[in-house]
Amino acid sequence: MLEARNLTAFYEDFQALFGLDMTVLENQVIAVIGANGAGKTTSMRAITGLLPSSPGMVRWKGQDIGHLRADQIAALGIAMVPEGRQLFASLNVEENLIIGGRSGRSGVWNLSRVYELFPVLGERRHQAAASLSGGQQQMAAIGRALMSNPELILFDEISLGLAPIIIKQIYQVLPDIIGGGISAIVVEQDISKALAVADRVYCLSEGRIALEGETGSITREEIFHAYFGV
Amino acid sequence: MSARVTRSSRSSRAFAIIAGCAVVILIAAPWWAGRADMRLFSEIFLYLSLACLWNLLAGYAGLVSVGQQAFVGFGGYVLFGLAIFWGVSPLFALPIIAILGVLVAVPVAALIFRLRGAYFAIGTWVVAEIFRLLASQISALGGGSGTSLPVSVVKSIASSRATRESVVYWTALALAILVIITTVFVLRSRKGLALTAIRDNELAAGSLGVEIWQTKFIVYVLTAGLTSAIGALIFLQKIRITPDAAFSVNDWTAFVIFMVVIGGIGTLEGPIIGTLIFFVLRETLADLGTIYLMILGLVAIAIMLFAPKGVWGYVKSRYGIELFPITHRVKFEEE
Amino acid sequence: MDWVNSILQGILLGGLYALFAAGLSLIFGVMRLVNIAHGDLIVLAAFLGLTITSTFGLHPLAAIIIVVPAMAVIGYLLQALILNRTLGDNILPPLLVTFGLSVLLQNGLLEIYTADPQKLNAGAISTANVALGPLYVGVQPLLMFGVSIGVIASLQWIFYRTALGRAFRATSDNAEIAQLMGLNKAHVFALAMALSMAVVAVAGIFLAMRTSFTPASGPGRLIFGFEAVIIGGLGNLWGTLAGGVILGVAQAIGAQINPGWQILAGHFAFLVVLAIRPRGLFPRVEH
Numbered sequence: 001m002l003e004a005r006n007l008t009a010f011y012e013d014f015q016a017l018f019g020l021d022m023t024v025l026e027n028q029v030i031a032v033i034g035a036n037g038a039g040k041t042t043s044m045r046a047i048t049g050l051l052p053s054s055p056g057m058v059r060w061k062g063q064d065i066g067h068l069r070a071d072q073i074a075a076l077g078i079a080m081v082p083e084g085r086q087l088f089a090s091l092n093v094e095e096n097l098i099i100g101g102r103s104g105r106s107g108v109w110n111l112s113r114v115y116e117l118f119p120v121l122g123e124r125r126h127q128a129a130a131s132l133s134g135g136q137q138q139m140a141a142i143g144r145a146l147m148s149n150p151e152l153i154l155f156d157e158i159s160l161g162l163a164p165i166i167i168k169q170i171y172q173v174l175p176d177i178i179g180g181g182i183s184a185i186v187v188e189q190d191i192s193k194a195l196a197v198a199d200r201v202y203c204l205s206e207g208r209i210a211l212e213g214e215t216g217s218i219t220r221e222e223i224f225h226a227y228f229g230v
Numbered sequence: 231m232s233a234r235v236t237r238s239s240r241s242s243r244a245f246a247i248i249a250g251c252a253v254v255i256l257i258a259a260p261w262w263a264g265r266a267d268m269r270l271f272s273e274i275f276l277y278l279s280l281a282c283l284w285n286l287l288a289g290y291a292g293l294v295s296v297g298q299q300a301f302v303g304f305g306g307y308v309l310f311g312l313a314i315f316w317g318v319s320p321l322f323a324l325p326i327i328a329i330l331g332v333l334v335a336v337p338v339a340a341l342i343f344r345l346r347g348a349y350f351a352i353g354t355w356v357v358a359e360i361f362r363l364l365a366s367q368i369s370a371l372g373g374g375s376g377t378s379l380p381v382s383v384v385k386s387i388a389s390s391r392a393t394r395e396s397v398v399y400w401t402a403l404a405l406a407i408l409v410i411i412t413t414v415f416v417l418r419s420r421k422g423l424a425l426t427a428i429r430d431n432e433l434a435a436g437s438l439g440v441e442i443w444q445t446k447f448i449v450y451v452l453t454a455g456l457t458s459a460i461g462a463l464i465f466l467q468k469i470r471i472t473p474d475a476a477f478s479v480n481d482w483t484a485f486v487i488f489m490v491v492i493g494g495i496g497t498l499e500g501p502i503i504g505t506l507i508f509f510v511l512r513e514t515l516a517d518l519g520t521i522y523l524m525i526l527g528l529v530a531i532a533i534m535l536f537a538p539k540g541v542w543g544y545v546k547s548r549y550g551i552e553l554f555p556i557t558h559r560v561k562f563e564e565e
Numbered sequence: 566m567d568w569v570n571s572i573l574q575g576i577l578l579g580g581l582y583a584l585f586a587a588g589l590s591l592i593f594g595v596m597r598l599v600n601i602a603h604g605d606l607i608v609l610a611a612f613l614g615l616t617i618t619s620t621f622g623l624h625p626l627a628a629i630i631i632v633v634p635a636m637a638v639i640g641y642l643l644q645a646l647i648l649n650r651t652l653g654d655n656i657l658p659p660l661l662v663t664f665g666l667s668v669l670l671q672n673g674l675l676e677i678y679t680a681d682p683q684k685l686n687a688g689a690i691s692t693a694n695v696a697l698g699p700l701y702v703g704v705q706p707l708l709m710f711g712v713s714i715g716v717i718a719s720l721q722w723i724f725y726r727t728a729l730g731r732a733f734r735a736t737s738d739n740a741e742i743a744q745l746m747g748l749n750k751a752h753v754f755a756l757a758m759a760l761s762m763a764v765v766a767v768a769g770i771f772l773a774m775r776t777s778f779t780p781a782s783g784p785g786r787l788i789f790g791f792e793a794v795i796i797g798g799l800g801n802l803w804g805t806l807a808g809g810v811i812l813g814v815a816q817a818i819g820a821q822i823n824p825g826w827q828i829l830a831g832h833f834a835f836l837v838v839l840a841i842r843p844r845g846l847f848p849r850v851e852h
Contacts (some may be wrong), residue, residue, distance in 0.1 A: 050741055070744035080745050088738040091731060099735050102728065103747040148747070294660050296601070341836060344843035345795070347656040348599030352791045353839075356832055359788060363829045479784065484668055491661055520672040527669035534662045535650055 001026050001183060002047070002078070002152055003059040009039075009046040016042040018207045024152060029178055030185045031198030031215075035227060038204040040187045041083055044156045047185075048080050049073040075103045079150035083157040083187075085137040087129035093140055094125040100144030107149025108180060114143040117173060135166030142170070142177070152183045159190060171197065191223060203227055245553040256403055260396040268399050272467060274509055275406035279460050280482065281489040281501035282409050283453045286416065288487075289496035290425045291449040294347075296483050297354030300338075300361045301331055301454045303476030305461025307365050310471050313383040314371065320379075320387060320466050321401065324459050331458025335451040343447065355479065362477035376472030384469065398467055405463060409456055413498060414554055416452070421445045480523075488530050494540030498554040503542050568821060570700055575817025576810050577706035580713030581775065583809030584768035585790030586797070587720060588761035590805050593794070594724075595733045595757040596652060601663040604787030605670040606762060610636050610769025611778050612674055615683055625685040625774050633766040640762025644755040652754070667783065674780035682777035691774065709771050716764055717806050723760070724802070733757055792835040798845025807847060811838075 002024040009017040017039050024030050032040050045051040047058055049070035057066040065073050079100075087096050097114055115122030118139040124132060132140060138158075145153050159167040167190075174197055178184050188194040195201065195215055203211040203226040211218065211226035259268055280298065288294045308327050312318035318326070342353040366374040388394040416422045424445050461482075465471045475481070485508065493504025515522040537544055545551060585607060592598050600606075610632055617628040647666075651658035693704040724730040736743040736753045744750055772778060772786065789812060797808025812831050819830020838846060 048745060050744065069749065070741075071747045071749045074745050074747040082742055082745065086739055086742045088735045088742070090734045090738050095731055095734075098728075099731050099743075099746050099748075102732075144746070288657065292656075294657060296664065341839055344839055347597075348601075348660050349791070349795065351601070351660055352599065352788065353795075355784070356788055356792065356835060360829065360832045360836075363825075363832070367825055367829075480668070484664070487661065487664060495657065520676045523672040524669050524676070527665045527667075527672065530665035531647070531662050531669070534658050534665065535647070538658060 001028075001061055004043075004047060005057060005059070007043065007046055007053060007057045009042050009051045009053065011042075011051075016207055017046060020204075020207075020209055022202060022209070024183050024185060026183060027178075027181060028183050028200065029198045030183075031194035031201045032185060032187045032204060033189065033191055033194050033201065033223070033227065034204035034210075035189075037206075039207040040204055041156055042207070043204070044080060044154050044185070044187060047073075048078060048154065074148065075105075077105060077149070077151040078154070079145035079148050079152070080154040080156060081138075081141045081145045081158065083160060085134070085141040087132075087137055087140055087144070089128070089130045092126050092128055093121055093132065096129050096140055097121070097143050097147050101147030101149075103148050105149040109146040109149050111147075114146060117146075117176065118143055134162055135169070138162060138166065138170060142173075146177065150182060152185070153177070154185045154187070156187045158186055158188055159193065167193070191220075191227065239552055241551045242553055253403075253407065257400065259399065260392070265395060268395060269467070270509075272399050272402040274505060275402040276460050276464050276467075277486065277489065277508070278502060278505045279406045279409040280457065280486045281493075281505050282406075282413050282498075283457055283460075284483075284486045285490045285495060285498075285501045286413050286449060287453050289490065289500075290417065290422075291446050293446055293450055294351045295354040296351045296479065296487070297356070297358035298453075298457055298486065299477045299479055299482035300354070300358035301335070301457035302461035302464065302482040303358070303361055303365060303473070304334060305331060305458030305463075306465030306471050306476045307368075307371065308458070309462035309465060310371060310377060310379060311368075313379055314377070317383065317386075320383065320462070321397070324401070324462055327462045328455040328459040332451050332455035334458075335454030338454070339447055339450045343443070343450075358477055358479065362473045365476065366473040372472070374473060376470060376475070378470045379466070398463070402463055402467075405456075405460060409460075410498075410502075412452070412456065416449065417498070421448065425449065485526075488526050490540075491530050492533050492540055494542030494544075494546070496539075497542050497546065499546075499552075500540050500542040504540065507541070571817045571821045572814055573697075573700060573702065574706065575814035577702070577710045577813070578817070579793075579810030579813030580706075580710035580806070581768065581771055581809070582789045582793045582812050583806040584713050584716060584764060584771060585786050586793035586805045586809055587717060587802060588764040588768070589787075589790045590794050590800070590802060591720060591764070592757055592761045594800050595737045596754050597737075598648065598652065598659050599663075600648075600761075601660060601787065602667040602670055602783070603663075603765070603790060604785065605667045605674075605783030606636070606639075606765050607769045607772060607786045608674065608778060608780065608783040609639075609670055610762075610766045611685070611773035611782075612678055612683070612780075613766075614685055614770045614773050615678075618685060625687050625770055626690075628685075629767060629770050632770060633763050636762040636766035636769075637759040640765075641755045641759040643762075644758035645751060648758065649751050649754055671780050671783060678780060680779055680781070682779050683773070684777040685770065685773040687774045705774065709775070712767065712771075713809075714806065716767060717802050720760075720764070721802050729756065789831070792831065795845055796835060796838045798848035800849035801845075801847050804845060804847030804849075808845070811846070 004020055004022040007017055007020040008015065020043055032043065034040050042051065046053045049068055053066045055064055055067040059065065060076055060078065065076065088099065091099065094111070097111060120136055121140055121143055124136065129137065129140060158170065171193060186194060186197060198215050200214055201212065201218065202209055203223055205226060211222055256271070259271060263271065284295070284298060305327050308330055309320060309323055312323045312326065313320060338357055342350060342357060345353040371377050384394070387397055417425065424441060465476065489504035489508045490501050491504070492507055493502065494500030515525065533540060539547070589600065589603050592600060613632050613635060614625055614628045617623060617631050618625055647662065648659060651662050687705060691705050694701040695704055695707065724733060732748050732753050735746065736748055736750055740750045793808035793812050794805055795808070796811050797804030797806070811834060815834035816827045816831040820827035
């Protein structure tokens with residue numbers, strides 16, 4: 001479904017990714033793990049078009065999207081829950097969700113489905129997004145991504161900065177979301193959390209893939225080696 | 231092998247020698263140049279000074295002012311006021327005017343420094359408008375229609391016309407050299423390094439907070455003082471002053487911005503090259519009138535869009551030449 | 566009575582200043598852009614109105630119907646083709662490009678229309694009065710003030726109640742994340758400029774109906790609009806209207822004391838506000 005081939009990315013003159021190959025199949029959950037600065041967020045930004053990539057580097061259902069702008073890629077059904085939630089502060093909760101659905105893609109997700117999944121958002125629909133707690137903001141950010149009825153969701157640092165109980169809740173609803181025929185890439189620093197939901201794991205180190213494989217087929221030792229680069 | 235940090239480079243040393251020779255030749259101008267040429271040269275020196283100062287403000291301190299005409303006009307009017315009311319000799323008045331410019335700039339800065347970025351720019355313009363309107367309220371200086379410098383005051387510089395013109399010419403040249411030296415000095419100082427830090431990364435420099443405010447303040451006030459002195463000299467040469475001419479945004483800011491932008495903002499060499507380009511364009515195209523001004527506007531837009539570092543920025547990145555010893559270089563020497 | 570009358574005139578004039586300011590405020594709110602050529606674009610709209618009224622023999626108010634979409638298209642193209650390329654962390658490029666544009670527009674208009682003062686003849690409406698208690702108020706200033714309030718209210722509605730306004734606010738909050746929502750930043754910014762220029766069109770026609778204008782009138786209008794924005798408080802459209810009114814009243818009071826002090830008094834009101842309330846009288850509050 002999504003295919004990244006020899007993906008590179010630069011921040012001005014600084015090269016952050018060195019030829020990543022990554023594949024996401026339908027209904028598949030991919031975990032991307034790695035230490036800080038390994039290139040996890042950078043690869044998500046490159047796939048979604050926030051960082052420029054080159055033609056041919058990223059294919060979506062066979063179509064080359066490497067040269068497209070972020071808004072064009074979003075319209076094709078790739079959504080992202082960004083690191084740090086990043087809700088729109090001057091919009092209220094409901095407006096944040098509505099703007100998530102503005103691409104007009106049809107599907108099962110709409111306001112009432114999102115409120116069903118996260119009842120607390122329904123209760124606070126008219127509140128400013130900034131007034132929500134961190135966990136509620138993460139729910140709103142997930143809801144906002146779902147509103148576009150995506151076929152692939154990228155969760156960047158899904159549990160970073162959240163309380164353990166909230167992380168547990170988020171992971172509890174994850175199967176409900178992905179079970180609806182949506183593929184996902186979960187960027188996570190917590191290896192065991194990632195392994196629990198993912199079908200396939202990519203471990204990044206210094207902008208390269210240090211290890212990849214089906215969740216069942218690789219051992220923890222291998223992951224630790226790749227993670228810490230020892 | 232040992233390493234040594236130095237600011238000079240082969241190009242900057244060569245430039246120092248050439249510049250030294252050029253200054254000697256220019257000082258001698260009254261003996262080899264015609265009167266019209268000398269007037270043009272003085273005008274170039276004065277514009278060059280304005281351009282260097284605006285570049286220091288906008289290119290280094292990030293204070294984009296479109297209201298420097300406030301101080302040009304202030305300097306001009308104070309010169310005329312001092313001469314007409316108290317008979318102060320113009321040349322003696324220059325340092326007084328610079329100090330008054332600094333004093334006036336202090337409250338002005340305290341107010342408009344509350345505005346950020348682009349709003350600061352328009353704020354400076356409002357200040358210039360206020361100065362213009364106030365000047366046109368002074369009926370002893372001719373109100374809205376302006377006034378002329380009394381002949382007796384003009385003659386106090388020197389009785390012969392030729393000597394007088396030479397003196398004004400030398401003063402303009404001296405002022406330009408003073409401005410260039412001051413800018414180099416400011417940029418080489420510790421505060422100057424802080425300025426470059428602000429320009430290159432406001433966030434990283436943000437931890438310096440108060441110090442940045444102080445540095446910007448000092449640069450603004452210093453620039454105001456020097457700009458006032460330049461303004462005084464401009465209108466000493468013109469002999470006549472009106473509020474519209476003294477506080478003209480086109481003459482004292484738009485043209486100056488054009489020079490800095492085309493030459494290369496944020497470099498010391500840029501304003502010098504920009505001033506020369508401006509005068510070449512003016513001497514060849516000025517007959518076109520409004521079309522000429524439209525061309526200037528278009529060129530400024532095009533430069534900002536396609537070559538934001540200007541002519542000198544292009545040369546510098548292409549050939550690595552630097553004429554003023556500002557950048558630190560690490561030099562390796564065989565022992 | 567003179568005083569009451571002139572203050573009332575000042576209030577009504579404030580509506581026009583709010584129109585000068587609203588477009589400035591709008592684009593600053595959406596993309597942090599300050600358009601130095603804003604005043605010159607107001608004057609451009611005034612001259613467009615002049616050409617249309619004299620060519621087709623239309624009433625100035627009817628010309629608005631043509632000038633508004635024309636200016637909106639100019640605004641869209643200006644933003645999409647030029648100004649979008651200047652936006653970034655550095656404030657210099659947009660400032661200097663709009664400054665260059667200001668020089669270009671002023672001299673372009675001078676080339677086409679000469680420096681002669683022009684005025685749009687609004688016919689009977691410009692001399693008609695209505696009795697307001699003991700005072701007689703001009704129909705035209707009253708109408709302009711009403712339209713100004715209507716324009717501010719519409720902008721407020723667009724900003725807070727429509728999909729376009731949501732896109733403006735989202736892009737203003739975080740342009741990058743807004744792109745992930747499928748919003749094309751370049752298009753959103755161009756729409757904001759188009760809306761700003763639509764308001765500028767109304768402001769330009771009103772300016773031309775009210776006073777005579779020349780190609781050099783632009784910077785003055787920019788400054789009045791800017792003062793209204795700062796007095797009212799950044800990011801608050803109703804505050805901008807209040808700022809315009811305060812500016813208009815200050816000028817009226819100044820003029821009443823001494824005709825030469827009209828503009829100065831407005832500038833002083835601005836400086837006083839800047840000195841005591843640097844964030845403006847009504848800084849932005851979350852709606």
